[in-house]
Amino acid sequence: MENVIRTRVFTTWIDNAGICRTKVKQGAIIELADAEENSAAVQKVSAGKIYPMLVDLTHINFIHKSARDHFAMRNRKPGVKVIAMLIGSPVSKVIGNFFLGINKPTVPTQLFTSEKKAVAWLSKFVS
Amino acid sequence: MSAPKKIRIKKAGSEGKKINQILEVVESYAKLDFNKKAPIENSNNNFNALAIGINMLGEELQSSTISLNEKDILLKEIHHRIKNNLQIISSLLRLQADQVQDKRLSVFFSDNVRRIKSMALVHETLYNSENLSKVNFSQYLRSLIDHIREAYHYTQKIDFVLKAEPHNLKIDVAIACGLIINELITNSIKYAFEKRNSGKIELLFTKIKQKKSKNIFKLVVRDNGAGLPANIDIYQSKSLGLQLVTMLTEQLDGSLSVESNKGTAFTIIFPG
Numbered sequence: 147m148e149n150v151i152r153t154r155v156f157t158t159w160i161d162n163a164g165i166c167r168t169k170v171k172q173g174a175i176i177e178l179a180d181a182e183e184n185s186a187a188v189q190k191v192s193a194g195k196i197y198p199m200l201v202d203l204t205h206i207n208f209i210h211k212s213a214r215d216h217f218a219m220r221n222r223k224p225g226v227k228v229i230a231m232l233i234g235s236p237v238s239k240v241i242g243n244f245f246l247g248i249n250k251p252t253v254p255t256q257l258f259t260s261e262k263k264a265v266a267w268l269s270k271f272v273s
Numbered sequence: 274m275s276a277p278k279k280i281r282i283k284k285a286g287s288e289g290k291k292i293n294q295i296l297e298v299v300e301s302y303a304k305l306d307f308n309k310k311a312p313i314e315n316s317n318n319n320f321n322a323l324a325i326g327i328n329m330l331g332e333e334l335q336s337s338t339i340s341l342n343e344k345d346i347l348l349k350e351i352h353h354r355i356k357n358n359l360q361i362i363s364s365l366l367r368l369q370a371d372q373v374q375d376k377r378l379s380v381f382f383s384d385n386v387r388r389i390k391s392m393a394l395v396h397e398t399l400y401n402s403e404n405l406s407k408v409n410f411s412q413y414l415r416s417l418i419d420h421i422r423e424a425y426h427y428t429q430k431i432d433f434v435l436k437a438e439p440h441n442l443k444i445d446v447a448i449a450c451g452l453i454i455n456e457l458i459t460n461s462i463k464y465a466f467e468k469r470n471s472g473k474i475e476l477l478f479t480k481i482k483q484k485k486s487k488n489i490f491k492l493v494v495r496d497n498g499a500g501l502p503a504n505i506d507i508y509q510s511k512s513l514g515l516q517l518v519t520m521l522t523e524q525l526d527g528s529l530s531v532e533s534n535k536g537t538a539f540t541i542i543f544p545g
């Protein structure tokens with residue numbers, strides 16, 4: 147069975163298709179501690195492997211700069227191969243776009259409004 | 274003129290009120306006050322998305338504005354260090370000048386001490402000013418003249434007149450100009466009044482025109498002394514001082530002209 151880690155604002159697991167998934171809880175306001183907890187969770191579920199990652203932002207409410215900078219991974223080794231961000235609501239769209247420019251992660255990152263398309267893109271990076 | 278009117282949506286319903294709140298935040302960001310944040314709600318409408326986007330842009334703006342300030346402090350520190358290092362070099366030269374017996378050699382040392390000092394003063398002017406990339410040139414000229422007068426021993430009564438418009442120059446341009454002026458003024462002190470007991474040295478700095486993005490400046494160093502010896506061709510000079518002057522003028526992409534009647538006047542026109 148999937149090993150699921152629940153932190154304050156994220157749920158994180160590896161799915162059957164070999165994609166690392168993390169889902170932001172409804173109305174979450176993400177702070178640096180949450181972001182760090184998320185990285186630790188990703189590292190734990192990955193168990194030494196580097197996965198492509200799907201981040202579901204659709205229910206996010208806010209994310210602070212320190213947390214955005216953490217997810218940009220500029221000063222650390224990335225724990226994932228590529229990132230697909232799932233967006234939908236106006237808020238998640240705005241936040242997602244920050245990750246395409248100002249807070250751009252060091253691994254390739256794309257936004258999707260369709261989970262199917264996101265998974266299809268990520269599948270190309272599954273090893 | 275009256276104070277600028279604040280743009281506000283009148284008859285604010287609940288949406289108008291939210292827009293007004295966002296406008297206030299944008300206004301305070303424009304004034305580099307990043308404490309204000311647009312209130313965010315736990316709802317997924319466009320207003321909330323707008324408020325969140327503005328708040329996030331404010332955070333990014335704040336962090337880059339702070340690093341701009343840090344850059345200024347760093348730059349100040351660098352100018353300070355360059356000035357100190359130049360000071361050390363000139364102290365070394367001065368010490369050596371004291372050690373050598375040969376008069377010509379000791380003049381060589383002290384000439385170079387003055388040249389280095391003219392460069393150090395550019396950095397000193399910079400770290401003492403608000404603008405760290407452009408030199409307040411009239412301020413620099415004032416301290417350069419003070420320095421030359423202090424460093425050079427002369428017995429005549431010499432009047433120094435500085436007329437400088439308040440323009441800023443880039444560092445490399447200011448350094449070249451400073452070296453040129455140093456040569457010309459020390460020459461005037463040394464040679465113009467050899468058989469007199471008084472004289473006048475004038476230094477003029479003006480902007481003569483503005484060509485699209487470039488300014489054209491004029492520097493004049495003039496004395497009312499003996500005039501240049503007839504056999505001197507400033508462009509074919511064998512001595513280092515005038516060679517430096519022509520070389521640096523070339524480096525400035527400038528032009529040099531000399532008038533020698535009732536004294537000597539050097540005019541340098543250069544873009545800046």
Ligand SMILES: Nc1ncnc2c1ncn2[C@@H]1O[C@H](COP(=O)(O)OP(=O)(O)O)[C@@H](O)[C@H]1O
Binds near residue numbers: 456461499505510514
């Ligand atoms: N303002 C001046 N008035 C009279 N003679 C000058 C003046 N400036 C320069 N000269 C003459 O030009 C010569 C060359 O000057 P310069 O190249 O600076 O060499 P140096 O100062 O080492 O003699 C001087 O030796 C002096 O005879």
Ligand SMILES: [Mg+2]
Binds near residue numbers: 456459460514
């Ligand atoms: Mg000379």
